[in-house]
Amino acid sequence: MEGSKRMRAVLDRRSFLRLGAASGALAAVGGMATTQGWLTPAQATAAPEERTAFTYHNEHCLCNCMLQCTVRDGRLVMVQPRPNSDKRFQNVCLKGISEIEHIYGEARIQSPMRRVGERGSGQFEVISWDEAFKIIAEKFQATIDKYGSQALWIQYSTEASQRFSPLLASILGAQAGGLNGYDMGQGNGQGQAFGWSGMFALNTIWEWKQANVVLMTNCNMLETGMMWSRAFLDAQAAGTKIIVLDPRFTATASKADQWVGLRAGTDPAFFLGMVKYLLDNDLCDREHMLAHTSFPFLVNANTGEVLGEMHDTVDKETGEPKQVKAPYVWDSATGAAVLHDTPGAQPALEGTFTVDGVQYITEYDLLKQQMADYTLDWAEGVTGVPADTIAQVAREYAKGPSIICNGVGGIDKFSNNDIAGHCYALIASLTGNYGKRGTGCGIYHYHTVLSGAKLGAWKLPENSKPTPSKKGFYDIVNTDDVHAAMFFGDIPTQKAANWANTQRWLDSLDFVCVADIYHSSVVDYVDLVLPVCSKFECADSVGGVKNANGYILENQKVLDPLFDSKSDFYIEKGIAEAMGLGDLYPENGEEYARAILTTDDPSCEGITLEALNRENGACKLVLDWDDTVGEEVGMTYATPSTKQEPYYENMLAWGQAFPQWERPNEAYPENPLREKYPLQFSQARSRFRVHSAYSGAKWIQQLFEPHIELNPSDAAARGLVDGDEVEVYNDRGSFRTKLRLNNAVQPESAFMAESTYRQYLEGTLMQSVSNDTMNPRGYDMMFGPMIPYNDTLIEIKKAGE
């Protein structure tokens, strides 16, 4: 999950030995230090040399815990939460604590390596950093000379970009990736109604205490934002009812007050049923609709176009002139159509009116017409949730104050995700559950919501910027635009679905290089591999600074880079130097950190490198509110009318001005493909991983082995038992893993935690089966189309049969 706006596995011994043997073979090539050396117990010395240093941990579990690290005789021996007066931000989990094993683990890449076998063979030889930089420089230059700089693709995994901001793609004018194709699907449908706040809620999770109901959907926050569980439990203790809408009985559902188990991919139907019930039972907030929403606006009864007057204005973000439509309402006092903000007007919420011979209808009445078929019985048929339950949730939600907390798993990874998001905005606007205390919708467990500081940057020459590209990685793999690529972190197996397609693209490249801390899945398919150091290691006193959780955090040196690794920053700088461009880089980490901390943002006042060191690696932002809950959102938005606008005129061509049901792309019940592939396959995050990271963490593997989950009824129907090695397949490909039976998974579906390095899946990849069909509507939306990873049908059989 990325981006923010200020606005408001026990591995069985057999496979583990196999892995050890594989990396041993690599290590033998260059006679590298082995991890065993690091892992022998520290010598008990009479007077051990011990010191403490501070760093921050993962971005991509949404927690960014601030860590206090103890180093004894040169080895990381203890990881604890950094003491903090604000206990909300004094946290650590098992992944953090176990880094004392993980950073020295077998899965680490230890030296730069050049491929010697076929792509995919995993055969490499160790080379020096100088050789590596020279090869990259030559390959990059040859690509630029032959095809232009845009034929070069340089992209960072989210986690790889959490220290110093990447500079290389800008310096070389390479393509750096456009939109991601995930996490913004519900945001695409939700944000417009409230002036594009994006996918994030505009109030904080600490406000949940003030709500009567929090409806969590597509969200397993107690695993995917563990630190935010505090707010969940505090709200419950304060009397807030938490309802979880999820096909699986998750950790979060188990702690909630109510679990509603719907069929995957059917969220829009659940919410459309709710809308119809609210409309039919007079559960909408008329006063709110009249004062703060577009429901009284008039739309052409035939075309759906909004009646209004065009006005010249200036785009706040770009400064460019633009035109906006000022909508009309029907003024009951004068019996005429007037501008919606005409003083003294008494807008009609309902009715059909004739203006200049043309029929207009209020948005509210149009909604009632369009929702006619979405009865509770229909919704029950689609979602599998009893009609009575949908009605009960609707009643409790409408009573308010209520919050919808959406995660970005589940429906976000189905082709109809925007419709679900649009529904949240619609029901919030209908019931007055947006803008005032204890209400709202969006993502709540994110660390810069409302407290995103505008940090400084390292200055590059004026003309330095990546080649503008609207194409995401999901599009690029279907083009021949790119001839050489470099990835910081495993993007090819993580950020794209349908591995066979990605592999075809990788094979078409003249050169591909990956820099990663661990032997991630794509490593075996590239030409050159570079070892990156972890956030506990750096060559300088500082390895990065960032903004999270209302603090500026510092990645202090805890250890020198282990093995022959370097930070992403020094890898970039080494490549730039080999290309004669090294002068464009900061001298070292201190110089880069100071540039980032040079900013006019008043919230960063007094935050210097010295202050960060004095304050043990974290300085609180100076925020302009006292209340820990944050400011009230209020009723004025960056929409054309400044009101809540759940009617999307720009989506008329797609038939989605108001949300309308659309079945998923592949995983819908009537799909004839179901005969071959009867199981819908969901992937979601797990508290034992950060995406694929921790796949190779031995201590975590003792608690969590890679596996796929099936309902016992589906396993029995296939003659499978718990613990079987299975093959998971469809027409796109297949992978192997272990089977676990779980009643928490619905029949006719399968579940797996995403993701796992391929060496722990018998050399196969989960991404081999995932769906990469993009919904064309997505290209017309703010955050682009989304990859429908979960909109996937599969079959499962015993491996080898």
Ligand SMILES: Nc1nc2c(c(=O)[nH]1)N[C@H]1C(S)=C(S)[C@@H](COP(=O)(O)OP(=O)(O)OC[C@H]3O[C@@H](n4cnc5c(=O)[nH]c(N)nc54)[C@H](O)[C@@H]3O)O[C@H]1N2
């Ligand atoms: N099938 C399927 N695929 C999915 C999803 C799904 O649900 N199903 N979810 C999608 C979602 S929501 C997201 S956000 C993406 C996440 O995809 P990414 O943003 O790519 O994931 P990250 O966790 O940021 O990156 C993990 C990689 O970075 C490496 N890494 C970690 N730290 C560093 C570092 O400091 N430097 C370098 N160079 N490498 C580092 C790790 O070893 C690993 O290879 O995946 C998407 N892919």
Ligand SMILES: Nc1nc2c(c(=O)[nH]1)N[C@H]1C(S)=C(S)[C@@H](COP(=O)(O)OP(=O)(O)OC[C@H]3O[C@@H](n4cnc5c(=O)[nH]c(N)nc54)[C@H](O)[C@@H]3O)O[C@H]1N2
């Ligand atoms: N520990 C850990 N934390 C993480 C991450 C990580 O890798 N590890 N990754 C981070 C990232 S990038 C992201 S995007 C977030 C995602 O975190 P969340 O937003 O919590 O999303 P997921 O865990 O992917 O899925 C949430 C739930 O959606 C359910 N679900 C599946 N299909 C449907 C459906 O059709 N409808 C509904 N209503 N629910 C459905 C799944 O069963 C799952 O429990 O987690 C972040 N936090």
Ligand code: SF4
């Ligand atoms: S992995 Fe655990 S310790 Fe690290 S940031 Fe996330 S919750 Fe915190």
Ligand SMILES: [Mo]
């Ligand atoms: Mo994500």
